[in-house]
Amino acid sequence: MNKYTCFFINQNIEDIYQKNHQMSQRISQFKLFSYTVTIGLVIKISMMINQGIIDKIYPHIAMLITLTIYNLIKFESSQKIRMAQISINTLFTLYVLQYEVFTDIIAQNYNGGNQMAANILNSIMGEFPEAAFGTLVALAMRLYYFVSYGELKNINVMAINASIHFVWIYYLYNFNKAKRSQFILTLVDNKWEKIFQQIFHNNKKFVLLHYDEEEFKIKKVLQTILPQSTSLQAFLEYIREVKCNNQPIQNFFFQQINKHKKNQQDVINQQILLKYERKLIQFHFSLFFGDKPIILLVNEDQTKSSIDVISQSTVILKILKNLVNIIDSNKQYNKRKFFQLSQFIKIKYLIGKINSRKKSIQKINLNNFVNKIANRYKRYIIVQTYGMQCEVMILEDVFHLFLLVVFGNTSKKNIQAQIFRDFDCKVHLVFEGYFRQDIINIHYQKFQFYFALIISNCSIQENCIKIELNEEVLYPFTNNQHKIS
Structure with a gap:
């Protein structure tokens, strides 16, 4: 004032x-x-x-x-x-x-x-x-x-x-x-009421940052991620190594403040993925305006309740029962619907494997692996791979899930897959065809946390999907095992 x-x-x-x-x-x-x-x-x-x-x-x-x-x-x-x-x-x-x-x-x-x-x-x-x-x-x-x-x-x-x-x-x-x-x-009262609602509602580990716009830096920190004895300077050194959207997290904070400060519109529970060393951390990001901006990061536990698990298992059992009835009675069935049902079951199966505690990194030949998955879809699509033979260390189940999302949402039969390394030796895959862009985007957002373990950049267009693989596979970094559905 x-x-x-x-x-x-x-x-x-x-x-x-x-x-x-x-x-x-x-x-x-x-x-x-x-x-x-x-x-x-x-x-x-x-x-x-x-x-x-x-x-x-x-x-x-x-x-x-x-x-x-x-x-x-x-x-x-x-x-x-x-x-x-x-x-x-x-x-x-x-x-x-x-x-x-x-x-x-x-x-x-x-x-x-x-x-x-x-x-x-x-x-x-x-x-x-x-x-x-x-x-x-x-x-x-x-x-x-x-x-x-x-x-x-x-x-x-x-x-x-x-x-x-x-x-x-x-x-x-x-x-x-x-x-x-x-x-x-x-x-201030309204702002802190919103902040406390977020912290107590989620009851998770959090980071609360007071940001000074004039000095472009964090002035105060309240957090439960690191030990309470951690000094402000030590915490600032820690977050300098953290990245969001392939940029330092301080830049992300600055961009969000500039984006929303004109109308003083608070940001509530925006999901973000943070990278620290080789670890991937999922947070909900909130930004509260007032005299000074306050940033809240809440570490979300993605574990589903037992009720959700039972409900999903019931749905899968019903689908399997219908499939068994079709096979036993030799009835005619719609191939497209059968394909969609099989896709649903395969995705649920892969999710179960990914959510298990065993997440091992395998060395695979990308060309051979893409061809192996594509061969399972030969009744519905034709996938042609070309480019260099490329071996990478990767989470096989996560890459398999990505291919299921791509191959299962094409509107034409032919897909071409190109594999190459750029001048920085980064691995790229380009899928050309005709894809259901909206559906693939929905799936990618849903499984974003896991795809981010192996994929650094992804561009999804109607006729082309491009991905760049991480140079090193990241590990989930949470107190509880992450789960998706």
């Missing part, structure tokens, strides 16, 4: 404060004030016409027209409504001092009270800079009229009046500062 203007230094927070917490209230108060003065002017003008005082009526008509114009204006921004408040407050003060001062004593008392009430009302409705400016302008006009029409013996009255104006400015400063501080506290 700026110590002179009381405006928030963070422009996004200032915009939210003005739009969501001040705009509607300020417009309604301004309209109510202007309508009230308009009604008073209409009554006064009517009385002057009735009394035949036509020569002095024009300033009052001019003020009425001015207010009517302001009433018809549709204010779309906080700045415009605040400028309107300043101008109306100044005009009303000038109007009272110029055209209402030379009346009887009772009317003068009421007019003075009305003017002060209007000044107070418009000052409270506005922000501190324009409220202070309006108060000083009103004081300057009063000083001018005192010098022009007052008597020197009443200078003590003017001195007291000036002192009260400065006390009022001091009050306005503290009032606006307190109001904005309360708004920040509300933001």
Whole structure:
């Protein structure tokens, strides 16, 4: 918060404060004030016409027209409504001092009270800079009229009046500062409520980071991943080795903050994969805005409940029962549906193997392995492999699952598979054909954690799927064994 203007230094927070917490209230108060003065002017003008005082009526008509114009204006921004408040407050003060001062004593008392009430009302409705400016302008006009029409013996009255104006400015400063501080506290309370909901709901290991946008670095850390005795410097050295989307995780944080800070939109439970050395870690990423961004990483346990396992087993048993009935009765069956059922069973079988505790890395010939899997689909597709003979260390079941997803979601019969190494000796596979892009994307997202163990980059298009294998196979890094379904 700026110590002179009381405006928030963070422009996004200032915009939210003005739009969501001040705009509607300020417009309604301004309209109510202007309508009230308009009604008073209409009554006064009517009385002057009735009394035949036509020569002095024009300033009052001019003020009425001015207010009517302001009433018809549709204010779309906080700045415009605040400028309107300043101008109306100044005009009303000038109007009272110029055209209402030379009346009887009772009317003068009421007019003075009305003017002060209007000044107070418009000052409270506005922000501190324009409220202070309006108060000083009103004081300057009063000083001018005192010098022009007052008597020197009443200078003590003017001195007291000036002192009260400065006390009022001091009050306005503290009032606006307190109001904005309360708004920040509300933001912080809401933010921490969301954070605690995420932590307690998941009941998992977490990392909570306070990010300083001005210095582009992490200032505070609260975490349960590493030992509690880990210092901030040691933790920062640890995360410098962590990567997300093949880039340092600090860059990922910076990108996410820049992406969402314009509308201050919190990010809740975005799934991300982090790489540390040869380990792969799955987290849910949340970003909370306020005075300073707060980043929350929650380590998710993917283990399914026993109810889910029983439910899936029941579905598979029903499918197997139907297949047995078809074979026993020699009934005609739809080959495409049979293929889809067999795909479902094969995927579930591979998932079971992948979820087992035994995850061994095998050395395979990619060409031979692709041909072996493709041979099982020869009734439905024709896969031609070409390129160099390439042997790699890989998690065979995960690669098998990837091939099932690709081969099982093609809309044409022919697929060409090219295997090659680039200049950095990285292994690439390119599958050309006609694929069901949406379905493959859904499967890839579902099994992303496991595919990321062997695949560093993947591009899925309707007529081409390209992958780049990791130079080294990664290992799942969780406290509990990861499971997928």
